[in-house]
Amino acid sequence: MSEKAKTYRIEGLSCANCAKTFENNVKGLDGVVDAKVNFGAAKITVLGTTTVNELERAGAFENLKLRDEREQTVDQRPFWKARENVKVYLSALILIVSWLIGKKLGNESYIPTIGYALTILIGGHSLFISGLKNLARFQFDMNTLMTIAIIGAAIIGEWGEGATVVILFAISEALERYSMDQARNSIKSLMSLSPKEALIRRHNQEMVIPVDEIQIGDVMIVKPGEKLAMDGIVLRGTSTINQAAITGESLPVAKGIGDEVFAGTLNEEGLLEVKVTKLVDDTTLAKIIHLVEEAQGEKAPAQAFVDRFAQYYTPVIIIIAFLLAVVPPLFFSADWGRWIYQGLAVLVVGCPCALVVSTPVAIVTAIGNAAKHGVLIKGGIYLEEAAHIKSIAFDKTGTLTKGTPTVTDFIPLVKNQENLLEITAAIEDQSSHPLAFAFVKKVKEEGVSYKKIQVNNFQSITGFGVKGEVHGQLYYVGSPKLFEKISEIAIEVEQIIESLQNEGKTVMLLGSEKELLAIFAVSDEIRKTSQSLIRELNKLGINNIIMLTGDNRATAKAIGSVIGVSEVKAELLPEDKLTYIRQLRNNHGHVAMVGDGVNDAPALAAANIGIAMGGAGTDTALETADIALMSDDLSKLPYTIKLSRKTLKIIKQNITFSLVVKLVALLLAFPGWLTLWLAIFADMGATLIVTLNSLRLINRQ
The missing domain is CATH 3.40.1110.10 (Calcium-transporting ATPase, cytoplasmic domain N)
Known part of the structure; x- marks a missing residue:
């Protein structure tokens, strides 16, 4: 009997390190052959046999909850009411009361120390469980470093600072969860677009049934103001359909008999009878959601660099902290308590949270934003590559022209x-x-x-x-x-x-x-947007724009001159286009090919980025292109390039800022000026700033 893969959605997954820990924990469960966590989409795919309860126990260190992949919506509590935040409120209250008592009774009283200890236990118990387990395995992640620092602070008598570190860390984690939820909201909104049931006519009987039970060939009856639950072909009626969720088009599109319609779109005016052409898991909307979630899990080159860097960075921080704690007392007769304290502060500030989160939040947010605007980007590598484009080659028919000669x-x-x-x-x-x-x-x-x-x-x-x-x-x-x-x-x-x-x-x-x-x-009529597209691309610094066509030279040059491309290559066979794209890559380095996703497949594959027009309803475009423009709107191309450049700029800002903050804090440790609360504040502050900086991409137009 072959093993079956099962996918679950994860609630509460906020940090990349936690995702890796959870993945390793699940791999260690009995009956599990393999497991893979998609941090961006907050999903885990498990190969083997296990239960949700066992999976949740594997994620207990972060209080992770799992649900079936098909359960697309759950009741969402407001952020401030989240169960995970209750311990933050309680421990913060105890910390404040303990501090006030300490101010009144002085340092001789044991009551504040007891209060600080309670704060540490309540606010940091899950942190300690994870940290101590990792320490036993010699796995030095964020939880391990924080656990050593807090326990060390308590040993040298700095109970108040240890408690403050726990509270600040808990606040940081809560805000990270909130930020990641915001970044994933674009996909959550897509999931809620399609109704969960529909009015169906089958064997001359009308019935309301769940979408899972709808079959190909059923007739779906869609009233004005209702959303379509399935993809299909209009059998009867005329109406206008708002397709913004699928194609990014701002204006409704007229639909009549024989026209294709998509799940998740809104019927605005007339009554439509639609013949269902795809099962619920095969609709265009379902494919978009699946492909976007997969794309959000793909690592961009910048993220791969950060991951490699973090592997060496954390051990180096531990070595620096150890040397800082023992060298001054051993060789310069310095105070042990003071330098152990500095070493613990270095451990805290050395947590690579900000650095690790600097890239994935930006990638998740940008790809989700693009999906809302009708642009499907199939991975961080393509999002990043679009920022480097130097030349763009366009197929003529159906791309720069309407394709209806x-x-x-x-x-x-x-x-x-x-x-x-x-x-x-x-x-x-x-x-x-x-x-x-x-x-x-x-x-x-x-x-x-x-x-x-x-x-x-x-x-x-x-x-x-x-x-x-x-x-x-x-x-x-x-x-x-x-x-x-x-x-x-x-x-x-x-x-x-x-x-x-x-x-x-x-x-x-x-x-x-x-x-x-x-x-x-x-x-073949030239698209109205073609000329403005070329001007917009020129403004973006892309001046090497080529039109490729199998048409004759005279016709191609006449059309090319009207559109304003810089070069025309005519009378090309498919293999000629492939050869030319390879030459462009050799000469210019970063080349995009824009086509209809059906023809010119070799040329699309040979370019650094293959961009397909009209991905909505076109399986070939969705499957073969690196980027799919869901409508036939070429104006989405400059938007995509600008979004890509902005994303890359933000990623570079995040990485630079994270490293600078760490470096400054480390330099403060050598003269003995770094405190534990300042260390956690620097780490937390850097993490929140890079996260908020990434979230600027949510509303990028």
Whole structure:
């Protein structure tokens, strides 16, 4: 019997070190083969057999609670009412009372000492349990350092300072929990978007059932003002749908029969009947939530650096603290009590909390912010890489243009032209190319019948066109480049082709092996946002912007000049685009490729970052792209680059600030000026400042 992986959500997970400790504890449980904690998403995946109670016992050191992954919402208490904070209030009250009694009775009384001891026990009992266990295993994490420092303070008679350290540390932990909850709020809000049940018509009966029981093919009835529970296709009715949660679009989108709709979106006006096309775990919203949570667990290069640094940093701090405590008394006849105290203060200030949290909170917050704006970033590495982009290559069709070309010209080249449209339509109907769709659509609009024409031996000629036999005659439909290989093109025909191409149109020819029969011109409308996009990217310092297309040079240059790209590469086959992207990487270092996520997959994969357009409803885009723009809105690209740069800037600020604060505090220890309360205040203050600095990304526009 194979082991099954089970995923749980974790409540109360606030620090990266705690996540690692919890993961190790779970791995040590009987029946558990492996376990992996996603700190950013606050989830754990367990391979093996165990129970929630056993998992919660493994997380008892931090009072962690677990629930099933499907339980997306729980009753949230206000921060100040949280059970974990009760011990903070009680121990803080005892500390204040003890301090006041000490002021009144003087240092001779034992009552304040008893009060300080109670403060330490109440406020720090979970800290001590974890710290002592780690100390027994020679694992020197934050809890271990704090435990040694507080017990050491009590041994040398500094009960008041030990109690103060416990309170400040407890406050710090409570605020960290609150901050991480705020950082994860964007995903929590996504989880609450989709209803948990829906009105379904099945076998001519209407019933309200949980989304888990809805099947593909069921008809979902959605009234005005209701949210859609499932993805589907509109069978009946028209309405406007607010898709902001999925695509980031600010304006509602009109939907009618045959249009695709998504779970979590809001039906604003009309009654809709929707045929369900995906199960609850496969909806676009479910995929977004899953991918964003996975992305929040992926480490950015900056975070990997911090983790490696922390491995060496903590042992060095312990060595410095030990030397500071013993060298002055042993070699310079200094006071043992004073320098042991300084060593303990170094242990406290040396806790790497601020440093460890400096990166993940920023990454979690930024990726969550992007998801709210309709941008799916699939990991910290891609978020960070977007800040370094030097060149961007755009696919033309469907990216810089709308991707819905229309036939504008039909020029027959022979006298007998009765069957030319029917033959062309019959052959093109076998193709999946956008230009083929355009031609078939045009023929249908004109009422030309072609379905009865049989096409034999159809074949697609990659990058050039198609061919097929009709009534025993072999015909070709494709670019002028295709016919250059078959027969010579007359000068007067070349002039017509060149004239159409200079107008920015794409030219297709119909012909046999013997002669050309007709010229067709197709035009693809440029997106309204394309020109403003290029200007915005130029303002961001990205001036090397290239348009890649399989279209002819004249058409490509005409479109490229209107849009304002710096370079146009035309008449490219898919392998040519791949080769060019590799050249760009060699020449410029950091290259992004923007496409529709379906075509040009090799080029998207070869770039430092592959960015797919229109990820909503497109499984290929969600699965293959590093970044997916959920709508077809190119303005999200500058936003993504600005968010990435801001995130990287904040991470650098956090790391620098954390190290500077530690260094200053350590320097204060050598002349003997560092106190325990100052040490914990520096550590707590640095942690809170870097966390709050990261939370600035929550509302980044």
